[in-house]
Amino acid sequence: MGRLAPPPRLPPRTREERLSLKTFTPDAAAALAGPEWLRARRLAAAERFAAGSLPDPSEEIWRYSRIGELDLDAYRPASGETGGTAQLPEGTAERAALVVVHNGRPSRIEVDPALAATGLVVADIADLPDGDDLLSRTAVADAFTELNSAFIPGATVVRIPRGMVVDLPIIIVHHLDGDGIASFARTIVLAGENSDATVIEHQSSSDVAAFSDPVVELDVGDAARLRYLNVQDLGARVFQVGYQTSRVGRDATLQSSVVALGGDYARVRTDSRIDGKGGTSFLTAVYFADGSRMHDFRTIQDHIAPKTTSDLLFKGAVSDTARSVYSGLIRVGKEARGTNAYQTNRNLVLSDGAGAESVPNLEIETNDVVCSHASAVGPIDDEQRYYLESRGIPPEVAERLIVLGFFGEVLDRLPLSEAVTGLRGTLVRRLAERAGESTGGA
Template identity: 45%
Template sequence: MPLVSTDVLASLGGPSWLVERRAEAAAHLDVLGLPTSRDEVWRYSPIDDLELERYLEPGESGDGIVPPALLAGAGAVIEIRRDGAIGSAVAPAGVTITALSAHPEGANVLNAATSTSDPIVALSMATTPDGVVIDVERGAMVTEPIVIVRHVGSGIASGHTIVRLGEGAIATVLEVHVGGDGEVLSLPVAELFVADGANLSFGSVQLLGRSAWHLATINAIVGRDGAINELTAGLGAHYDRLRADTVLAGQGASSTLRSTYLGDGEQIHDLRTMQDHVAPRTISNLLCKGAVADTSRSVYTGLIRMRHGAVKSSANQSNHNLVLSETAHADSVPNLDISENDVRCSHASTVGPIDEDQRYYLESRGIDRPAAERLLVRGFFADLLERADVGPAGPVISADIERRLAGIEVG
C-alpha cells in the first residue's frame, strides 16, 4: 500500500510536470518509509505517533487569526489557503510573485535546495497542491517586507515556498503559519536562494492551534559574499518541528539564524539545524533560546559542518533553554563535524531554571519573586528578539509570548 494513495494524488491538479513531481515524490516516500525515532535526526521526537492516514482524508480550509502587527508596513501580503491558491498579491518593484504551478521555469524551479530523500520533504512534495515563488531581481532593494500568511485549515496542509534573490538583491520575507484549530498535519517547505552579494532576511512564525502537527523544513543556499538572516519561532501546535539547513556555498557567505520556542501544556518543540560550511571564509552564527513550562518539552540538535576547503571559516552555535517547571524537559545536543584545520568553531548549550543570581539581583531592588521571574523570562526572549531584524516578526513573536506568559506558572 502506498503511503500516499493514487486517489490522493489524483485529487491534486496542476500542470503535468507538477503531477509528475508529486508522483515521483510519493514513490520516493514509499521507498524511504516514514521516519522513526530511531533515526538520529528524529531522536527524542514523537514521530512514531504519526498516524498519516488520519490526515489524508479530504480536509477543510479555514482562516486563522492574522496578528494585526504583521500586516502593518508590509510591501506585499500573500495569503495562501489549503488549496494552495496564492490570491492576488501585488508585488513591489523588482519582485515577481508567481504560483508554483504557473512558474515559467516549471519543474526546474523545484527542489534545488531540498531533497525528497528527506521523507517529510517527500511527503510534502507528494501532497502539495501548489506553492509560491518569489523572485527578486538582481540588484533590487526591497525595503518593505513581503509577508506570506499560510492558513493551514485541516487535514494534510502541504505547501512550498521558494524565494530566490538575484545578485546583490536585498529583501525581507516573512512566513506566518496560522489556523489549524482541528486536526492538521502542516508540512511547509521553504527553499531559499541567496545569490552572490545578495542579502535575505527570512522569518518563519508558527502560531497554529494546539492539536496541530507542524513539520517544517527551511533550506537555504548562500552564494559568494551573500548573507542570510533568519528568525524562526515555534509557538503553537502540539508537535512543532523545524528542520533548518543552511549551505554556505560561496566564499565569504554568511548566515545568522535566531530561533526561539515557548512550550506550555503538553507541547513538544523540536528544532534541528545544520550550518554547512562549504566555501572558504564563510561565517555562521546561530542563537537559539527556548523555554518550556508545564509538562512541555523541547529538543534542539544542531550540527556545524566544516567541509574540507572551508578554510578560515568560523561558526558559532548557542542553545539556551529555560526550564520553568519540574515536569518540563529540554534536550540540547550541539554537534561539530570538522574536516578542515584552519577554521574556528564554538558552541555552547545550557539547560536550567531561572538564574538564581539574576533573580536575587532583581529582588534586591524590591521586585517580588513572581514579578522578578516574569521579567527574567521576558528578558530571556527579548535578548534574542531585540537583536533580530526581520520585518515585524520580532513584535509578532513578542506579543504571542507576552500573552502566554501571563498564564504560565513558573517554579
C-alpha cells in the same frame, strides 16, 4: 532537571503499520489537479515516498522526537480544498507583497504594482511557465520533503530580481482550518544577485487536529542580503514536521529566524548550506513551549566554500510539562578554509515537569577554522530571581522579566521591529497566562 528520555504518548507504531499507508499513495497524488509538469513531479515524489519508509526515532536525527506517534492515515490531504481566509497578524500592514496560504494552498496574492513592474515575482508556482525549474532547487532531505512534493497544491514563489532592493517585507500568512487535514505548503524564495529583501512567514491555525508538512527553500544569490522570519503560532492539536533549507552564495548574507510558540509537536529541521566563498548565514530561534507541547529543532550549518561564516543562536523555554529538543551540527568541508562557525543553544526550564534536550555536534575536515559551540539547560537562576524580588517585584513578574530578557538577545536580532513588538506582546501574554495558572497572580 533537563535531561530526560521522553515517553511517547501513544504506543509506537510498528514498521509494518507505518509502511502500509492507505491515504498518501501515488494514485492519490496523481489525482491532484495542476499543470502537467507539476503532476509529473508529484507522481515521481509519491513513488519515491512509497518506496521508502517513514523515519524512526532510532535514527540519530529523529532521536527524542515524537515521530513514532504519527499516524498519517488519520489525516487526509488538504491539497484539493480551496477558498478560506486568514486574519493578518500584527505588524504586517506595511508590506511589499502579501500571500495568504490556506491549508497549504496559495489562495490570495497581492504585489506592489511598482515592484511587480520592475521584476518582483510573487506567484503560485503552478502559474509560472518555468515552475518546473524552480521547484526543489535546494536539496531535499527525507520522506517528509518527498511527501510534501507529492501533495503540494501549489507553492509560493518569491523571486527578487538581480540588484533589486525591496524595502518593505514580503509577507506570507499561512492558516490551517480543516479538521483532520494534512497540509503541504511550499515556499520558494529566490534572491537574485546583489538583491536585498525581507520575507516573513506567519503560521496559524484554528483549533483543529491537523498535520502540517511545510517546506521552505531559500536561495540567496551572490552578494544578496535576505532576511527571513518564520513565526509559528499553530493550535495545540497540530502535528508539524517542517523543513527549511537554504543555500547561501558568494559574499551573500542570510539572516534566518524562527519564532515557535504553538503546535502539539512542532519540528523544524533547518539546513543552511554555504557554498559561495565569503557567504554568511545567521540562524536564530526563540521557542516557548507551554502546556504539553513539544518543540523540536535540528540544524545543520554546512560550510562548503572557503571563508564562510555561520552564527547560530537558538534560545528556548519550556514550561508545565512541555519539552524541547535542540540538536545541531556544524559541518566544515575540506574546501572550507578560513571558516568561522558558531553554535549556541540555551534553554530555560520553568517547571519541574518540563524538560529540554540540547545536543551540539561538530564535524570538521579542515584545520583552518574557528569553531565554537555552547549549550545549556537549566532553571531560572535563583540569584537573578532573588535580586528582582528584593526590589519588591512579585515572583511571576520577576520570572516574566527574566524570560523576556533571556529571549531579548534573539528578539533584538530579528529583521523587523514592528513584528518583534507584536511578538514581545504575545510572549508577555503567554507568560502571564502561565503565571496566572500556577500562582494565581500577585
